[in-house]
Amino acid sequence: MSESPKYFIVEASAMPEIFRKVAQARQLLQTGEAATVNAAAQAVGISRSAFYKYKDVVRPFHDMLEGRIVNLQLLLRDEPGRLSGLLNLFAGTGANILTINQNIPVSNCAVVTITAETSGLKGSLEELLAAAGGCPGVIKCEIIGG
Secondary structure, rough: OOOOOOOOOHHHOOOOOOHHHHHHHHHHHHHHHOOOOOHHHHOOOOHHHHHHHHHHOOOOOOHHHHHEEEEEEEEEOOOOHHHHHHHHHHHHHOOOOEEEOOOOEEEOOOEEEEEEEEOOOOHHOOOOOOOHHHHOOOOEEEEEEE
């Protein structure tokens, strides 16, 4: 008999509201917007006991990836300097690139897979993804593993 998975990725709208509120309270504490657990719990409308019950088991997806290794897959136009511009973006964000794999271009596009360590990231993983997706010549950018 196989064991049940230890972790699940669930869209926020499908989760009980208490889980979303605990995550919001954690964020208030981490950013300093709330100085105490009591203040954070009151701000989001939950009890302190509910916060303490779930605080260690509910986290936004991006929090699970911070300080870890993440695999990104990008689809780039086959134009000179596109990969170089993307690598400069990563360097500027504090992400530490561990590996780069670029496939041979097909139909003027190449798939690039980048593995990066994110503990030194200056912003959030979502911000890095948005910035990478907005680079000239980047057609698609997504996380494929972490």
